[in-house]
Amino acid sequence: MSATSTTTSTTTRPGAAALRRGGGALLGVLATLLLASVVSFVVLRAVPGDPARLIVGPLATPDVLAGVRTQLGLDDPLWLQYLRYVRDFATGQWGYSYSNGADVTAVMAARLPATLELALWAFLFAVVGALVVATVASFRGGAVAAAAKVVSLIGLGTPQFWVALVLILVLGSGGLGVLPGPSGRLTSFLEPPPHVTGLYTVDGLLAGQPIVFSDALAHLALPAISLAIIPGAFLTRLLTANQLDVARAPFVTVVRSKGVSRWAAHRRHVLHNALLPSVSSAGLVLASLITGSVLVESVFNWPGIGQVLVQGIQRQDFAVVQAFVLLSAVLYVAANTVADLAVALIDPRLRVSGGSR
């Protein structure tokens, strides 16, 4: 890699171009969020059932029921409810659980770090695993590539909860016992590390408690692996296809003609070119890991937001489900935008250019 990374165009106004691109991205983000909020609002109101009835219970009188409905604003016109819902979400007041009265914002805040930590480690496993397998497969080709393809296809078609159960039975408490089973984030006699990020592995390291770190990691390993298999298989397929594609490009032959070995050419040029288009996919994978860990969280008894969501759906807890759906939308959009920005930063073809070729 070269040290010359600062490229500024002297002929165009990069500031204006960047501003235009940023403005366009912002509009897209707002439109997506608007759509997501409308959909979640409408779908939840369209399903049968009355949350007020759920709160007051089957024996309450109609007067009490009507009182609660008024108190919750359920009698107001839908558009008013929608506006109130958007305002409350934007200001961080995500309401109170209809079923147990808990502050949804507080519940989410308390539960999100567990889900985030699980998703981040799963993401790490998926990306590292996919990088290694895809690079080896595309570099070696032949039987290795065919084997990698079969394995990744199996990975794509494997149900998460099944993998989770098998892992627990084989490696966890049910089998070899090398890793803890479905027992939360830490062994019960350990105190959680001082709260900094809420991620036990990170906080454990920050607090200088290697035992907490390794214990948290051991608890994470099985759920993170279960969660990582499908996105890992997806990324493997994507990265393999990209690398095989780039490897056929004429510039690789030119690199070889300089006397660069096949492996060095692959590492420096093929891999680099193949990674760029995968970055935006990786952003979406991360978002889907954060919001898609419901099943794995249930199997491993993981105290994340997934479990809150499941309960919320069962109890028709509008506030919880709405908060989750919108939070998911925000996460998706944020991950997507960050990935796009990252691509724009690391791909020289997107870096400057305000009208040049």
Add this chain to the structure above:
Amino acid sequence: MSTTTAAAATTEAAPAALSAKGLRVAYGDVEVVRGVDLVVRPGERVGVVGESGCGKSTVALALMGLLAAGGSVTGGVVSVSGTRVDYRDEKALDRMRGSQLSLVFQDPLTSLDPVKSIGAQIAEALRRHSPRTSRAAVRARCAELLTAVGVPEPERRLKQYPHEFSGGMRQRALIAIAVANDPAVLIADEPTTALDVTTQAQVVDLLDSLVDRLGVAVVLVTHDIGLVSEFCDRVLVMYAGRVVEEVPSTALFGGAAHPYTRALLESLPVPGRPRGEDLAWIPGAPPPLAALPPGCSFAPRCTWAQPECAAGTPPRVVVPGAPGRGAHEVHAAECRRALEVVTSGRPADRQEEPRG
């Protein structure tokens, strides 16, 4: 140097910059290069011409040891500056590529890594063969190389990326990469095909001046027989995986000895040709290499063909040269009627339909 293959090496005083004897290349079961001899002396300009699919680009890639997957050198001896090349020794090949033998590719638009700066791509060639050079020295040498190939403002240009370069500029950058380590031979595979005519002329002029300044020998692979006759000292004409004629470019126009060469020359558009008159063309297409006709592979399309042409492999006929021509400037053609072709203007039976 007559029909035997070993003669050239003994008649040359200095070792040839590049010498290939009986080079054979196969993709699977299909032999696409069938015994090509190519000798390039230091500082010489040699052209290799032929239609698409005649094996000329395959020769270029085979010499570099960079054949696509499935292709392999199945025969022949290749030497670079007197040292025999072992195409199974990848490490030795890597040392040779770029330092002694380098390549300029057909399409400058796809021949540079789009996500690395031009400077990094030139520096890669330098660092590969002299890893201990300091960063500043590499930088200075990169700028020097860009200047040498006619790219203005090298310091600024080195930091730019391929998409900020025009096609002609990219080809110049690729030539800079190719000559970075002062190679003995530069193989240019259709270096001007993807460029517009003005840029073509500039790139050819650049190659020409590099031969004069650096003493690098150039093998110019192209389908453009006009370009070859202007640029090269000697021309090899390839057809269906074989060199069918080897001719000094001074003798090319007017003295071609193979009917195929003659047909190629006649199909060149000439300014001032009367309106309405059809351009001469070669009927038919090159034979599929998997199913070559017996005897001379050009015979089915040849207006000079006789029944015996289809019988046996055509002999290599040496055309007596003009006085004062050097020993290396052999003029020979693989055609049993070569001497007739040289002396006669047009074949008597030219108007007839081709056999086949």
